[in-house]
Amino acid sequence: MPELPEVETILRQLERLIKGRKIKEVQVAVPRILYHLSPADFKKRLRGAVFTSFSRRGKFLLCHMNEGELVMLIHFRMTGSLLYGTPSAISKAHTRISFWLDNDKLLCYNDMRKLGKIELIKGELVDNFHELKSLGPDPLSPDFSPQLLYNILQGSRRQVKELLLDQHKIAGLGNIYASEVLFDCGIHPQKKAHSLSPEEVGGLHRSILKILHLAIESRGCSIANYVDLAGESGAFQELRNVYQREGEPCYRCGELICRIKQQQRSTYLCPRCQQ
Ligand SMILES: [Zn+2]
Structure with missing residues (x-):
């Protein structure tokens, strides 16, 4: 998607x-x-x-x-x-x-x-x-501050990955980038949203912006069927760390990437890097 x-x-x-x-x-x-x-x-x-x-x-x-x-x-x-x-x-x-x-x-x-x-x-x-x-804030809008993200997370007992996918909370992230963002900041996807410390939320905020900007520079991710206006594929799939890499070694620590199910959707993570 x-x-x-x-x-x-x-x-x-x-x-x-x-x-x-x-x-x-x-x-x-x-x-x-x-x-x-x-x-x-x-x-x-x-x-x-x-x-x-x-x-x-x-x-x-x-x-x-x-x-x-x-x-x-x-x-x-x-x-x-x-x-x-x-x-x-x-x-x-x-x-x-x-x-x-x-x-x-x-x-x-x-x-x-x-x-x-x-x-x-x-x-x-x-x-x-x-x-x-009914959409939540767009992460690339100027309003999307670490404090705003902290407030969104504080108000929820759901798992952080589920919250990142909820377009009414934050608008724009889907399954690929939510997995990549959580790996980048070392947060376990099943962690409860409200339990994240201000430091962890700061890291999550930085990773959301970093991964989205990197993906835009790469003209998107074509791991499925996405093509741009000219019918060309994007290149972010070459840069991903965890998404659809189940059983392959983590680039950071060598542990095998694993896949879990959250709300009937696959989440990919490194069990050692993401606590
Ligand atoms: Zn790792």
Whole structure:
């Protein structure tokens, strides 16, 4: 699933390549990708719309159209991706929605499992949109201080890894980066959130920022099926320490990496480095 660094990578490419472009035509092959809009309404509202700017909240991508009058909100869920290029160059194996642009290039929303969602919201209503309103702070926002993280953790008796995945608490981390972050700061994923000391929370805060920035520099992680706007893989999988390395030696201490289950999801850790 695209997490914060993958969505940020796509956003930066859209800024560079699509900003100022006008949508000439829209094709909807799989209507259920649209939250509750009919394909006809979706097409009508987007035909002639101009991409003004792009932003991100957690794993949500916001395409601001017509100087912010309209926002196209995209959540990629498990296998969603955006591809951009000449019509002949784009893989159309799982294309669900296509946008024809005024430079005769195509922006395609591809999604093998069809679980992603696209919504259109009036610009002035975007802050009240329920899925965005309920998000916790984004770790790359200026508000995300060690003190804020400490307050979030103090209020919970849940295990720290579970809390990091809860988008209502912190928006943007998923299973790959939560495992990598906890390894980086040496915190055991099953530790109770409220039991972390201010020093441990400080270390966790530093590791969240360090791993996310490293992953953005690497243009995301393609251990599953993630590709960027040009169809290229990211490189963070080469830098990971624990995720999907069960039974392999820890790069730091040589102990074997192990896998545990938390909320039906796999967590990877080094039992010696993470206490
Ligand atoms: Zn280790």
